[in-house]
Amino acid sequence: ISPLLFVVSSSATVLIITQINRLLETFGILGILSPFFTVLIRIIPLALIWMLFIFIYLFLPNVKVHWSSGILGGIIAGTAFAILQWAYIYFQIGVTYYNAVYGSFAALPLFVIWLQLSWYIVLFGVELSYAHQNEEYFEFRPDIRKVSHSFRRILSLMIMHLVVKNFSKSNPPLNGRQISSRLEIPLKLAQDLLDDLTAASLLTAIPTEEYRQSAYQPARPIDTISILNVIEALESRGGFSTPVAHNESFRSLSHALTEFSEAIKSSPENRLLKDI
Structure with a gap:
């Protein structure tokens, strides 16, 4: 279900940004608020990733997860995932730009590395949520x-x-x-x-x-x-069944x-x- 959620999140990001840009073009009066919408457009992808990770950590485990633990793990893991996603896109475009032939060969290894690191981040967020929820068990x-x-x-x-x-x-x-x-x-x-x-x-x-x-x-x-x-x-x-000499x-x-x-x-x- 996680890959499906990632696809839905990415699609929702594109849809929301497209609708905001369309509103700005249609209603000129909204141009006054363009700085606000510019910041909003930059925040929306990160916010949707946060919501996705929070949803995963709160509702997918087969145990009850506290809201604070799920939100903490979701925000930290989501931020790390967004940074990784930016780095992946940057390197992918850079490799293709410098050498179109070898860039296509590098696409698959880069994708595999990105996929592996993405799951590391997901599992790190799980560990973080678990540690936060059960911190009392680790004291002293x-x-x-x-x-x-x-x-x-x-x-x-x-x-x-x-x-x-x-x-x-x-x-x-x-x-x-x-x-x-x-x-x-x-x-x-x-x-x-x-x-x-x-x-x-x-x-x-x-x-x-x-x-x-x-x-x-x-x-x-x-x-x-x-x-x-x-x-x-x-x-x-x-038990008392261990054989010893009853001397x-x-x-x-x-x-x-x-x-x-x-x-x-x-x-x-x-x-x-x-x-x-």
């Missing part, structure tokens, strides 16, 4: 990769506490962006932790209409979700960890999240 990535296990555990408990309290008040489920905003956690980190909690069967993800956003609610009765319950669920997710050291350390868990379970600080 180097810092997120360095987050310690202990800090992730605290943040996971904070998320579980928020979801449990929200559920106990019979409020609508919160999505990842809302949780990130309320707890002031980077969206990428919050989404990673939500995925971990969902994989640990602590949360249930509910699909929403918003792109890449699910709402979350507890996956088990909130009367059973304690601090230790969350920690154990996170640490025990995954004396393995059994002793496993027993020690079990005793630790029992001690924490009986601690008064091991409260239910809904009571905190």
